Amino acid sequence: MLFKKILSALTLVATLAGTHSAFAASCRWEYYPPPENIRTIPPLASTTSLSPAPIGKVMARQTISFYTSHYAFNCGDKWGMTLNVTGLEPAGLPNVYKTSVEGVGIRIGFDVPGSGNWGGVKYPPFEYSWGLLQPSPTHLILEFIRTGTAVGKGPISFGLSSDFWATDLSPIKIVGTGLTTEVTNSIYFSACEAQVKSLIVPMGKIAAANIRNGNTQAQNFNLNVYCKGLRPTQPAPVKIYFQGATTSDGLLKFNDAGQSHVASGAAIELTNGKGTRLPFTPSKALNLDWQHSQPDAEVYHFAGQARYVPSGGEVKAGKADAVVSYVLVYN
Incomplete structure (x- = not known):
């Protein structure tokens, strides 16, 4: 009979412990x-x-x-x-x-x-x-x-x-x-874009000897950039840098360089109006010149030049086209 009482007590304790555990989990x-x-x-x-x-x-x-x-x-x-x-x-x-x-x-x-x-x-x-x-x-x-x-x-x-x-x-x-x-919004431009989406710069036909001698004519190009959505009391800074196949900043390789029909020993040098080679990294982006305000936009301007220069090795005749993209940095 004593054994049964101890067993009942143990069973009761186990039941209470189980009930407490379930309550704690709620x-x-x-x-x-x-x-x-x-x-x-x-x-x-x-x-x-x-x-x-x-x-x-x-x-x-x-x-x-x-x-x-x-x-x-x-x-x-x-x-x-x-x-x-x-x-x-x-x-x-x-x-x-x-x-x-x-x-x-x-x-x-x-x-x-x-x-x-x-x-x-x-x-x-x-x-x-x-x-x-x-x-x-x-x-x-x-x-x-x-x-x-x-x-x-x-x-x-x-x-x-x-x-x-x-x-x-x-x-x-x-x-x-x-x-x-x-x-x-009086802080940010809603959009900045160039007036001309695609710009072609005619480089003409240049004698290989003139490139070797550094006697080439620079071709001018210009971009007008319109930035909308902001009416600042002072013109907000807008910058530009470039992307393309280069060996260094401002020295552009020809399309399909290395092919037999492509000129070699030369490249296209890109500079700004002050003769500084154009940057191809965001950290070196150049400021655009603010021009004036329009009713719905702020107008900025960039002026650059392109000319053929020797790039090392023998200058050989051939096709000498190149493509460069520009990136506008604003806001």
Whole structure:
């Protein structure tokens, strides 16, 4: 009979331990009654003014409070948030959505300002494995991310629905419909492009002896560049560098160099108006000269020269064409 009592006691202890373990793995609100299941995001600020930032970084931010206090829970299992966005599509950067305004994306986050347990802005979707006095979110954080070189302006409109969930608890749904703001831009050009898309520089026929002697005529070429979308009090800098088959800055190889029908021992030297060879790396990009303002654009100018020069070895006759591309650097 004594043996049976000891066995019963051991069985009871094991049962209680199992019950306690199952309870610890659940999540429960620390305060009652539990929070309401739906929270609505109020209207955004009507305008959003952009500030300078590199591509991939934040140009502007809005913080929108949608709840005056937070509820906390303890959780021995999983909790997290989901996110569904309407009216926008992924921009190719982490957690960033493409908008209707060129070069402007939106990153959507949630926060509980001043809460160390929340731990800063979080971007759904995410999931965690436990939480001690974990608060429910109270603020929507919108970050306007630069996604390209050209940056425009205009209205952005979208909607979102997010579930804040935890094991064994009813999720809190956070909903925003018709969220709209007007992006204003007095910092960035929306686009810069040359007036002429493709420029041909006639080099003429040059005697091999003249190239060997350095007696060749330079051919001038010019680019007018129009930059739209910015009305600066001072002309913003716009730079240019070049891309092509070169042995060094400003010395351009011929197309199909090494083929029997192509000239050898020579190259095309490209310089600016001051005789400096043109750069073929971004770090050496040259400033364009600002010319004047038009009603819808700032106008910049570049002047260059091209001429045949010896490049080493015997100068032999043949076809001597070359192609060079230019890259505009702005914003």
